[in-house]
Amino acid sequence: VYQLQMAMIQQKRDLITSRDQLHQRHEAYQAELAQERDALVKLRKAAAKALRGYPSLARALTQPAGKEEGSPSGQDLDSLMIRARDERTKAGEALREYRRLGIPKLFSSLPVSLAVMLLILIAAGLAFGLPQAGLDPSLSRIIGAAVGVGGSLIAFVLLGIGKSQGAALAETLTSSIRHAREAQETAQKVAESDLQSTLNRLEQQVEDSSAEFDEQRKSSPEATQAERAERQQRLDVQVARLFAHHDAVGASREASLIATHQSENAELEREASGFIADLDAKHEGAHAQLTHAYEVHWNQLESAWNDAIRPVYEEIAALRTHADGLFPEWTRESLDRWKAPADFANAARLGSVDVNVSSLAKARPQSPRLALPGPDRFLLPISLVMPQRGSLLLESDGGGREEMIASLNQLILRLLS
Known part of the structure; x- marks a missing residue:
C-alpha cells in the first residue's frame, strides 16, 4: 500500500510538471503568434496605403479570413506557424514589387478623385482667369473645358493602365495576407485545442490511476504487484512518448526559428546591398558632376587667361621682330x-x-x-x-x-x- 501511495504521489507530481511544461509551451506559441500578428498588421497597413489609389483592389484586404481546411485538432501547429510566416514573407515581396510600379505609386499618393478635383479647379481658374489677361472669354472657357475634360480622361486612362500593371501583384499581396490571417487564426485554435486536450488526457490518466489504486488496495499483494508493474510499464511508455513528442516539437520549432532567422538575414543583406549600391551610384553621379563642373571652370579660366596674356606676348614678339628687321x-x-x-x-x-x-x-x-x-x-x-x-x-x-x-x-x- 505504501508503494502504491508513493506511486500516486509521484504521478501527481509528474502531472504538475507536465502541466507547467504545457503552459510554458503554450505561452511561447502565444508570444510567437502575437509577433506574427503585429507584423501582419503592419504589412496590412502598408498594403492599404499602397493600394489606396485602387479601392477595388484594396477592398480585398478587408475581407474576413476564411477557414482552413480540416478540423483544427487534425493540423500541426508548427506547420501552421511556418505557413503563416511564409505567406507574410510572400506578401512583403509582392508589396515591394508593387511599390516599384510608377503609375500605381503615383495614385497611391494622389487618388484619382483628388486629381480630378485639382484638374477641375485648374480648368475653372483658366476659364475665369484668362479673360482677366485679355483673352477672349469664349476661347478661355474652351481652353478651361479642354484642360478639365482632357486632363480627367488622361487621369482615368493612367488609372486603368496602372491597375492592369499591378492587378497580379495586388492579387498576390491580398491573397497572401488573407492566407496568413487564416493560418494565424487556425494556429490559435490549434494551440488552444492541443493544450486543453493534453490537459484532459493527463487528468484522465491520473483519475484512471486513482481508480486502479483503489482496486489494487482491495486485491491480493501478488495481483497488486503485477498490476503495479504493468501500470508502471504503461506509464513509462507514455512518459517516453510524451518526452519524444516534446523533443520533436522543440526540434521543429528550433528549425523554424533558424529558417526564419536565415531568411530575415538574407533579406537584410539584400536591402543593405541595394542601399550601398544606391549610395555608390549617387556618389559616382555627384563625383561626375563635380568633375564636369571643375573641368568647365578650368576651361573657362584657361580661355580667359589665354585671351588676356597671349595677345600681349604676340604684340611683344611682333615689336621685337619689327625692331630686329629695322x-x-x-x-x-x-x-x-x-x-x-x-x-x-x-x-x-x-x-x-x-x-x-x-x-x-x-x-x-x-x-x-x-x-x-x-x-x-x-x-x-x-x-x-x-x-x-x-x-x-x-x-x-x-x-x-x-x-x-x-x-x-x-x-x-x-x-x-
Whole structure:
C-alpha cells in the first residue's frame, strides 16, 4: 500500500510538471503568434496605403479570413506557424514589387478623385482667369473645358493602365495576407485545442490511476504487484512518448526559428546591398558632376587667361621682330653687306629693357594649364620715333661725357642708316 501511495504521489507530481511544461509551451506559441500578428498588421497597413489609389483592389484586404481546411485538432501547429510566416514573407515581396510600379505609386499618393478635383479647379481658374489677361472669354472657357475634360480622361486612362500593371501583384499581396490571417487564426485554435486536450488526457490518466489504486488496495499483494508493474510499464511508455513528442516539437520549432532567422538575414543583406549600391551610384553621379563642373571652370579660366596674356606676348614678339628687321646688330658681316635702305624709317633704336615677369607679377599661377605663352624673362626694344618722340635727354653728375657723346652718335647713325 505504501508503494502504491508513493506511486500516486509521484504521478501527481509528474502531472504538475507536465502541466507547467504545457503552459510554458503554450505561452511561447502565444508570444510567437502575437509577433506574427503585429507584423501582419503592419504589412496590412502598408498594403492599404499602397493600394489606396485602387479601392477595388484594396477592398480585398478587408475581407474576413476564411477557414482552413480540416478540423483544427487534425493540423500541426508548427506547420501552421511556418505557413503563416511564409505567406507574410510572400506578401512583403509582392508589396515591394508593387511599390516599384510608377503609375500605381503615383495614385497611391494622389487618388484619382483628388486629381480630378485639382484638374477641375485648374480648368475653372483658366476659364475665369484668362479673360482677366485679355483673352477672349469664349476661347478661355474652351481652353478651361479642354484642360478639365482632357486632363480627367488622361487621369482615368493612367488609372486603368496602372491597375492592369499591378492587378497580379495586388492579387498576390491580398491573397497572401488573407492566407496568413487564416493560418494565424487556425494556429490559435490549434494551440488552444492541443493544450486543453493534453490537459484532459493527463487528468484522465491520473483519475484512471486513482481508480486502479483503489482496486489494487482491495486485491491480493501478488495481483497488486503485477498490476503495479504493468501500470508502471504503461506509464513509462507514455512518459517516453510524451518526452519524444516534446523533443520533436522543440526540434521543429528550433528549425523554424533558424529558417526564419536565415531568411530575415538574407533579406537584410539584400536591402543593405541595394542601399550601398544606391549610395555608390549617387556618389559616382555627384563625383561626375563635380568633375564636369571643375573641368568647365578650368576651361573657362584657361580661355580667359589665354585671351588676356597671349595677345600681349604676340604684340611683344611682333615689336621685337619689327625692331630686329629695322635695326639689325652691327657686326662685321652686316656692315659688309650693308646697303642704303630704300625707305626712310623715322625711328632709331635706343636700347632694350630687361623684363622679368616673375618680378613684376608676384602672384603668378603655378598650374601648368595657366603657363605663360612665352619666356618669363625677355628684352623689350626701345626706339625713338621721329618727330613725335625724337627728344633724348642724358643727365650725368659730371662723368661719362664721352659715353653720352658716343650714344648720341650711335643713335644718329642708326637713324641715318
